[in-house]
Amino acid sequence: MIVPAKGVVGLHAEAVRENAEERKLVLVFFGSPNRDGTTAKLLNEFLKPLEGNTRIETVSAYERNIAPCIACNVCVGEERCSQPDFDDIDALIRAADVIVVATPVYNLSLPAPLKAIVDRTQRYFAARFSLGIRNPVEKHKLAAVLVTCGSKDCEGAQIIARQLKLAFSVINTSIAGMAVWPGTDFDEGRETFEKARNSARELALAIECEL
Template structure:
């Protein structure tokens, strides 16, 4: 199953009084449509996850990360030349669950999320240039929430492959995914939303 969410304004969502005792779930939401099919999948997932996790949502379109410029700064020190992702990186290091909620654009993710993925170069450099193993200590479970307007599912496979490279360096394993194809035609996504809900329940069961 697949998920992606939002950044820039990192907001705490669906939190109760016991949030300090809960593991952090970082959601990266990467759709410009705030009430589209991707959001429906995410809402269903979070309705089951909110009771077990301290959910933090980043809207990638609000964050608009700067692209990696391959300046080499992260090869000499554990930092990035840009500070726009400082809060995101702090949450990434703290999180135990990582959710990507995104539509498919040209067989990949939209530009804001792609920039975020590319900026994980910082952790490749931390591992291979600075020799810090692992670059991120806390292990994470990842969820993918993906949607696509056409019936071509190859974009889902390409995105999963892209993220698998990132996961190897940020101490993350794919736990599950939910995807909806052909959203240009279909109207009823109830079954996929149910799958997202059940996926969240299965993740909550192992907390």
């Protein structure tokens, strides 16, 4: 056993703290109302390889219930939003290195509370195109999109990818990849999980290599 010299324990604790602060930030937007549902299962598989090496912050759309954009246009004249409930998420978006969106498909789209969060990125769109700020969010991020669909065709996943690509374009974020779990509403959903899980893990490892 190594016995640290006097004072070294304190220094070590300091180093650990500094390391923790240096860890890359993974910001997860969780769009399912079910904490233990299929979306949570897919997300957990994605996060496994990143746990410990990164700091993971989760915004659960149904728990936060962020107000929808009210198109007040304050952001067209000033670089801010009139509604303060998004302020901490704004800070997390700016600090994040990776953004993960984990969501089920609802009516070929995002569940309403998550759609509200996506619509609140209008402030960055206005900053870019009304205020002329080239990069409203300075730090570049990679994104992973994880989607569960009840149907086997999973048309909704493609629509969600298009929606997110648009919103990501104004927060300096590029989609690194997607993992889709189709057919969750069918018995065969259990079989397709293995494929989706592998895609999620591979995507996480690919992103980790880029950090």
